[in-house]
Amino acid sequence: MERLSSRTLETVEPGAAVSLPPQGWAGQRVGIVHLGIGAFHRAHQAVFTQDAFAATGDDRWGISGVTQRSAAVRDQLAPQDGLYGVLERAVDHVGVNVVGSVREVLFPGEQYERVIERLADPAVQVVTLTVTEKGYRRDGSGHLDLADPAIAAELAGGPVTSAVGRLVRGLERRAATSGTPVTVVCCDNLTDNGRVLRRLVGDYCEALGASDLAAWIDANVRFPCTMVDRIVPATTDADRALGEDILGLRDEGLVTAELFKQWVIEDDFAGERPAWHLVGAQLVADVAPFENMKLRILNGTHSTLAYLGALRGHATIASAVADPQLLDVAEHLIADDVIPILAQPEGEDLSAYGAEVLKRFSNPALAHKTTQIAMDGSQKLPLRLLGTIRANLAAGRTPHHALRGVAGWMAYLARPEGADGLRLPVDDPMADRLTTLVRGRRDAAEVVDRLLDVHEIFADDLRDAAGVREELVGTVRELL
Ligand code: CS2
Numbered sequence: 249m250e251r252l253s254s255r256t257l258e259t260v261e262p263g264a265a266v267s268l269p270p271q272g273w274a275g276q277r278v279g280i281v282h283l284g285i286g287a288f289h290r291a292h293q294a295v296f297t298q299d300a301f302a303a304t305g306d307d308r309w310g311i312s313g314v315t316q317r318s319a320a321v322r323d324q325l326a327p328q329d330g331l332y333g334v335l336e337r338a339v340d341h342v343g344v345n346v347v348g349s350v351r352e353v354l355f356p357g358e359q360y361e362r363v364i365e366r367l368a369d370p371a372v373q374v375v376t377l378t379v380t381e382k383g384y385r386r387d388g389s390g391h392l393d394l395a396d397p398a399i400a401a402e403l404a405g406g407p408v409t410s411a412v413g414r415l416v417r418g419l420e421r422r423a424a425t426s427g428t429p430v431t432v433v434c435c436d437n438l439t440d441n442g443r444v445l446r447r448l449v450g451d452y453c454e455a456l457g458a459s460d461l462a463a464w465i466d467a468n469v470r471f472p473c474t475m476v477d478r479i480v481p482a483t484t485d486a487d488r489a490l491g492e493d494i495l496g497l498r499d500e501g502l503v504t505a506e507l508f509k510q511w512v513i514e515d516d517f518a519g520e521r522p523a524w525h526l527v528g529a530q531l532v533a534d535v536a537p538f539e540n541m542k543l544r545i546l547n548g549t550h551s552t553l554a555y556l557g558a559l560r561g562h563a564t565i566a567s568a569v570a571d572p573q574l575l576d577v578a579e580h581l582i583a584d585d586v587i588p589i590l591a592q593p594e595g596e597d598l599s600a601y602g603a604e605v606l607k608r609f610s611n612p613a614l615a616h617k618t619t620q621i622a623m624d625g626s627q628k629l630p631l632r633l634l635g636t637i638r639a640n641l642a643a644g645r646t647p648h649h650a651l652r653g654v655a656g657w658m659a660y661l662a663r664p665e666g667a668d669g670l671r672l673p674v675d676d677p678m679a680d681r682l683t684t685l686v687r688g689r690r691d692a693a694e695v696v697d698r699l700l701d702v703h704e705i706f707a708d709d710l711r712d713a714a715g716v717r718e719e720l721v722g723t724v725r726e727l728l
Contacts, residue, residue: 285313332501367418555656561667
């Protein structure tokens with residue numbers, strides 16, 4: 249079968265199941281650099297950007313996508329002239345949206361200098377990032393982790409491999425050349441993500457002793473906060489086969505997503521930006537209420553269902569949420585533990601939002617693996633569940649369901665297998681330490697105490713908070 253490319257695209261008929269990039273897609277100039285071009289970016293910001301191009305014809309916002317660690321995405325997309333499909337799956341719909349926003353893919357392992365030039369290019373007015381929670385390399389206090397091996401190596405003069413390092417080096421070049429202001433849009437699931445990134449950039453400059461650069465950044469670079477949302481599970485061979493059936497072409501860059509997508513962006517830009525606001529993105533003064541709603545309702549419940557679901561032998565989130573016992577936990581987590589401590593974002597009804605999230609999780613066409621969401625728990629737990637627990641404790645309540653989610657993570661680490669022999673891999677930057685502490689242990693109190701002592705995750709307050717340890721021990725015992 250022929251491969252998707254600008255030439256073969258001409259053989260594809262648009263229709264109910266296929267939409268094509270707007271006329272002129274190949275002529276878009278690069279105006280955005282994206283660091284971390286994984287599946288999520290391709291199914292989210294790149295789609296908003298294509299829609300904005302379709303709505304306005306403004307061709308200044310093609311994307312230069314930068315890979316993180318490997319050349320894989322470049323090798324998938326370069327032979328396809330940057331084109332790829334988003335396979336959109338709902339219970340009663342399947343279709344492919346072909347996207348042409350990505351105008352080049354750079355692999356910094358071989359093209360580092362190109363990446364720096366792009367970041368400095370005055371035509372680039374927006375830099376976006378999706379490098380996952382762990383990609384920010386923060387220490388327990390939210391500052392740049394100077395002991396992180398990648399950061400330490402690059403500060404000692406080695407190759408620059410971290411996202412923050414590349415960003416700072418690109419801004420340094422920009423300051424030294426055109427000096428054009430730029431907006432850096434963090435699109436990862438972190439509380440206050442824009443401010444977090446700005447702090448890390450500041451820490452990096454400080455570690456370099458680059459106070460002039462830090463001052464230039466303060467004056468010329470904006471870091472708006474954002475909330476991003478779309479469920480994008482890892483692409484499977486079955487997805488690729490389905491995409492081929494629909495397009496009649498092979499697509500090595502295919503990504504899979506639900507129909508829903510949401511993007512809330514703090515309206516704080518240093519220069520121009522694509523007309524994302526015309527195609528569904530919400531530009532607001534304060535993102536925090538939206539971000540907390542999403543992280544605590546959606547992601548908190550997602551992680552809880554992932555750990556408890558995997559332990560009960562559910563391979564996917566759809567299967568976990570179809571389990572009445574787990575649905576009950578999810579509903580109570582949202583209604584009893586999360587909603588009472590949330591601020592109401594403008595225009596959102598929190599209960600309706602929670603119900604919609606659970607409905608999205610139940611989409612059986614997505615096959616989102618519990619073990620995929622279980623990844624990087626050490627990074628995700630504090631953002632998704634521990635804030636909820638702290639806020640409840642401060643209000644004098646015990647958040648039983650959020651604690652059950654944490655107990656699920658603990659039992660997942662301790663148990664190599666869930667029900668029905670489902671393997672429970674530990675994929676986490678702290679995997680070695682966490683598995684050495686508890687993998688294979690059967691004594692619930694020992695498992696809980698050893699994990700609660702991990703300061704980077706729990707700080708000291710939760711270990712000592714009244715009732716927390718007892719409740720965790722009871723639940724972990726049950727789960728083991
Ligand atoms: C998921 C998220 O993998 C995970 O941990 O919870 O990636 C989730 O699918 C997205 O945040 C949805 O927007």
